[in-house]
Amino acid sequence: MRGEGVWLTTDDGRALLDAYNNVPSVGHANPRVLAALCRQAAVLNTHTRYLHEGVVRYAERVTADMPPGLGSAVFTCSGSEANDLALRMANAWHGGTGVIVTSNAYHGVTAAAAQASPSLGPVAPHVRTVAPPLGDEPAEAFAAAVAAAAADLHAAGHGPATLLVDSVMASDGVITDAEGALAAAAEAVRAAGGLYVADEVQAGFGRLGRMWGFQHHGAVPDIVTLGKPMGNGHPIGGLVARTDIADRFGRRTRYFNTFGGNTVSAAVGLAVLDEIEDRNLVGHARTEGAHLGSALARLAGRHPAVVSAVRGTGLYYGIELREGAASSAALTTAALEGLLARGVLVGRCGPADNVIKVRPPLVIAPPELELLTDALDATLADLTTP
Structure with a gap:
């Protein structure tokens, strides 16, 4: 119902971190x-x-x-x-x-x-x-x-x-x-x-x-x-x-x-x-994107059973998921739902529909990126829990 910066508000008043939307590049309601x-x-x-x-x-x-x-x-x-x-x-x-x-x-x-x-x-x-x-x-x-x-x-x-x-x-x-x-x-x-x-x-x-x-x-x-x-x-x-x-x-x-x-x-x-x-948003994307890439690489190392690759640069990343040796669109659906439950919106892409797509507005700040990676860490952990 409303947007401000990197945040969206639903009709029931819930705040969601928009880590998907590249359209409002300089932030919602700038x-x-x-x-x-x-x-x-x-x-x-x-x-x-x-x-x-x-x-x-x-x-x-x-x-x-x-x-x-x-x-x-x-x-x-x-x-x-x-x-x-x-x-x-x-x-x-x-x-x-x-x-x-x-x-x-x-x-x-x-x-x-x-x-x-x-x-x-x-x-x-x-x-x-x-x-x-x-x-x-x-x-x-x-x-x-x-x-x-x-x-x-x-x-x-x-x-x-x-x-x-x-x-x-x-x-x-x-x-x-x-x-x-x-x-x-x-x-x-x-x-x-x-x-x-x-x-x-x-x-x-x-x-x-x-x-x-x-x-x-x-x-x-x-x-x-x-x-x-x-x-x-x-x-x-x-x-x-x-x-x-x-x-x-x-x-x-x-x-x-x-x-x-x-x-x-x-x-x-x-x-x-x-x-x-x-606001030097090009430099911001380069600097914070490097930090995001490092954080995503660490997550891939912690969850090798479900993450097969991390690709990207700046503030655009793809996290490819797998189930066993095969790519899994179903696993990606579960990941998106898990992130939504934790208040984070991301997208998906790839020919097998098994890549989490992360591309927030360029104005995203370090605390919000940390919130994103923490939510992703917890979600990936849930996916590997029997």
Whole structure:
């Protein structure tokens, strides 16, 4: 019924620690964001056919944090729309329709995004899937898989291809430790005439202890898609593209989004950026995320019968559960219920639905992280008690 910071209140007055919600990245009911929203809504709230300095200022702020060359911003109302538009831009650039994604990826709910989201169901004929990179495999293995997928799409008449990857690979079970694999894959798809699109809807805006998730992988994208955390709950999305890609798209076709980048959304987006910068939330995610990772590793050592792996960085972690030698979705359900009983909300992910997903608002403090790990410790202990 209510939210404040990292806390939610139920209809019966119970307080729950929100260790799941990456949407309110700077905290539920953030005063600065709320004030910016109300202030702008009281002055001007209109569609995007009217140019407004706030929208331009927001585009300048977002692109300033991007690698050189990525200088054109286009705004939408959601990450799904952003991924849909990125595929359109990529197709207009290289002339192909092929898309390469990881094997359990999720990229959105528009037709184009859903067709490239194997976690939702069968992918379209112009989409190929590759297994996500693993930390114990050489980077070249993932790049070789991407190159093979691109060649197959060419042979089927769908090439060149676009490599679309969620920078945290959340639906694949949270994959962050495959050093160099994403950068090598990006070069492989470019060598085949394609482009690399970094889906930053979950990983962006400081979540992994860097402003952008692709920075963690040492990769440089051609297009970056944005969503959820940029509005702290307000519906805003967008993309940043290489200027030459955006210019060609603009010359060949047109794109209009009635509310994508409207005046109120821009004001909210600027307030979120101010909060991230003024409170050093990127550094906070990096520092507290390191402490969280160490605590989760200790828990894995204490509960080896049920925890098979801990993966993540910053304030995004996945705890993979098993029952005996097999992964267990039922065990994950029991873990989520046990955490809920202890007042902590988390999520789940992974192709076998057996990974606890931890991604609290970036403003979470050390005492709240301790509460989270203590609750997880007790819950895992319950799972191993006969």
